[in-house]
Amino acid sequence: MKLLKSIVLLVLFAITILFSAPKFPEQNNSRVVDNAGLFNAYQRIDLEKRLAAHETNTSNQVVVVTLNSLEGYDIADYGYQLGRHWGIGQKDKNNGVLLIVAPNERKVRIEVGYGLEGVLPDATANSIIQYEILPFFKTGNYYDGVNSGIKSILEAIKGEYKPASSDNKDLPMGLLLFPLLFIALMFIGAISNAQGSKKRIVPAVVSGGIAGVVSWMMFFILGLSVFLTIAVFLLTLLGSSSSGNGSNYYSSGSDSSSSDFGGFSGGGFSGGGGSFGGGGASGSW
Amino acid sequence: MKIAGIIGGILLLIIALVILPRINNVPKLDENVNMYASQLDNQYKRRSDLIPNLVATVKGYASHEKDVLTQVTEARAKVGQMTLTPEVLNNPEAFKAYQNAQDGLSSALSRLMMVTENYPELKANENFLNLQAQLEGTENRIAVARKDYIEAVKEYNLELRTVPGKWVAALLYPEAKTKQNFTATAAESATPKVSF
Numbered sequence: 001m002k003l004l005k006s007i008v009l010l011v012l013f014a015i016t017i018l019f020s021a022p023k024f025p026e027q028n029n030s031r032v033v034d035n036a037g038l039f040n041a042y043q044r045i046d047l048e049k050r051l052a053a054h055e056t057n058t059s060n061q062v063v064v065v066t067l068n069s070l071e072g073y074d075i076a077d078y079g080y081q082l083g084r085h086w087g088i089g090q091k092d093k094n095n096g097v098l099l100i101v102a103p104n105e106r107k108v109r110i111e112v113g114y115g116l117e118g119v120l121p122d123a124t125a126n127s128i129i130q131y132e133i134l135p136f137f138k139t140g141n142y143y144d145g146v147n148s149g150i151k152s153i154l155e156a157i158k159g160e161y162k163p164a165s166s167d168n169k170d171l172p173m174g175l176l177l178f179p180l181l182f183i184a185l186m187f188i189g190a191i192s193n194a195q196g197s198k199k200r201i202v203p204a205v206v207s208g209g210i211a212g213v214v215s216w217m218m219f220f221i222l223g224l225s226v227f228l229t230i231a232v233f234l235l236t237l238l239g240s241s242s243s244g245n246g247s248n249y250y251s252s253g254s255d256s257s258s259s260d261f262g263g264f265s266g267g268g269f270s271g272g273g274g275s276f277g278g279g280g281a282s283g284s285w
Numbered sequence: 286m287k288i289a290g291i292i293g294g295i296l297l298l299i300i301a302l303v304i305l306p307r308i309n310n311v312p313k314l315d316e317n318v319n320m321y322a323s324q325l326d327n328q329y330k331r332r333s334d335l336i337p338n339l340v341a342t343v344k345g346y347a348s349h350e351k352d353v354l355t356q357v358t359e360a361r362a363k364v365g366q367m368t369l370t371p372e373v374l375n376n377p378e379a380f381k382a383y384q385n386a387q388d389g390l391s392s393a394l395s396r397l398m399m400v401t402e403n404y405p406e407l408k409a410n411e412n413f414l415n416l417q418a419q420l421e422g423t424e425n426r427i428a429v430a431r432k433d434y435i436e437a438v439k440e441y442n443l444e445l446r447t448v449p450g451k452w453v454a455a456l457l458y459p460e461a462k463t464k465q466n467f468t469a470t471a472a473e474s475a476t477p478k479v480s481f
Contacts, residue, residue, distance in 0.1 A: 076425045122422030123415040227305050234294045277324075278429035281418055 022071045022078055027063070027086045029269035031055075036066035036103050038142040047150065054154050059095065059163045060116065061088050061274065062153060064146055066101045075102060079111035080276040089113040089274020095161050096274040097153055099146065101137075105284075108133055108145075110153065112279040119160045120153065126281035128152045137285045208233030307449055311458045314441040318464055319371050321437040325430040326369035329387055332423045336361045336394075339416045343397065346407035353397050360390040380465040394420070431467060438466045 025035050031051040032044050039047070051062050063086070070078050079100050083089075089096025094115035101108050110125040132152045136145030212229030340354055363386045373379040398417075407413055442463040444450035454461050 077428070080429055121419070123418045125422075126414070126418035227301050230297065230301055234298065276429075278426040279422060280425075281422060 024085050031063050033065040036068050038066045043143045059161050061096045063088050064099045070102050075107040075109045075282050079109045080278045083111050083276035087272040091273030094274040107284045109282040110280045113274045114277050116157050117279040120156045122281050129283035134285050204233050204236035207236050311454050318437045318441050321434040322369045325434045328427045328430045333361050342413050346404050350400050353400050356393045357397050360393040364390050374464050438464045
């Protein structure tokens with residue numbers, strides 16, 4: 001028993017070592033995360049304002065982060081994981097950029113999201129670091145370095161994307177079909193109640209089938225459709241005749257399904273969910 | 286009679302609840318692995334596309350470093366013949382050969398970059414600096430793509446080896462086999478970093 005326990009612990013330990021991720025700072029929807037305290041309040045607000053304006057115009061998300069410690073990670077390794085963790089950039093465009101400064105390790109990195117690798121290739125990122133950022137950093141002038149680096153980055157990426165237009169796309173099919181399904185099931189439930197419990201097998205098959213087909217059209221998930229088919233079939237078949245109009249179980253079904261559409265969210269820091277693949281460049285001074 | 290039916294229905298429901306949501310997991314994870322494999326292959330290709338330019342530039346300044354330059358060119362030729370197709374992923378030998386070829390190119394490249402340290406004029410060449418930045422970025426992307434691939438294969442193999450997934454696979458996807466993963470070689474733990 002003790003042996004088993006120690007083996008389990010050992011395996012867990014090995015897994016954490018193999019797939020460990022660094023501890024990331026909180027972003028709190030801010031575009032300037034100054035953990036190392038390199039900027040004063042005025043500088044931070046100024047940077048923040050410019051980055052926010054850029055996002056409004058182009059939907060690109062650029063975030064400056066300063067770190068006290070890279071926790072022993074290579075800055076490139078840390079950078080892309082941080083970018084993915086925070087989900088910088090719009091999900092469908094992956095248009096995020098991180099400017100990471102680690103003053104204690106004397107390392108700086110521009111981490112470029114997948115969608116901006118074309119306009120901000122590694123060579124460009126590298127020359128921005130070498131010629132725009134490092135000359136200032138070498139004299140300890142962090143704000144000026146970040147400032148001129150950000151200016152060049154924004155200049156490079158500004159033409160790539162337009163902000164998402166405000167008019168919404170058509171309602172998803174499922175949203176329209178759902179009320180139809182609901183009404184159809186109510187109708188069939190009422191018929192089955194009127195006919196008495198012995199003749200439920202036909203309405204059960206019909207309503208089960210409808211539920212399956214419609215949910216298939218809505219979600220294209222085989223498991224869910226089959227499950228709904230069986231569930232509606234059984235519920236219609238076995239539903240007790242005393243339960244009035246039989247609409248109570250359908251309405252509970254509607255609750256669980258409608259949660260699938262609950263994913264709309266917003267916020268000052270729009271979108272998120274962009275991904276990174278290790279593009280960009282690093283430098284040290 | 287009715288009670289038996291109800292119990293049967295509940296049992297069916299429970300089985301459906303456990304199994305049905307996972308019924309597509311094996312092909313989904315399989316596709317996932319294929320996607321990450323081709324992403325990784327892309328990044329390796331991108332590295333190999335950088336090499337002719339790099340070799341030409343280095344030759345201009347360090348033409349008598351023939352050994353290293355030939356090694357790189359040869360390693361690239363070897364890599365050029367291989368692609369990380371789904372068949373390779375299921376074939377331990379082919380996978381190993383692929384990994385070895387790429388590792389060979391990695392070490393040849395790191396030797397080349399080490400040699401360039403001795404040529405200050407080369408290191409001041411704008412073109413070379415650009416190539417160096419691109420190569421560094423590409424090596425970095427390879428590392429990321431490799432990590433993603435390893436994660437995807439881990440997920441796929443776990444699905445095939447643990448219980449509900451194992452049953453589903455035995456019933457519906459008997460041809461599914463666990464996939465090959467990268468082993469962290471000694472060469473990898475001492476990552477050939479392109480240093481400035």
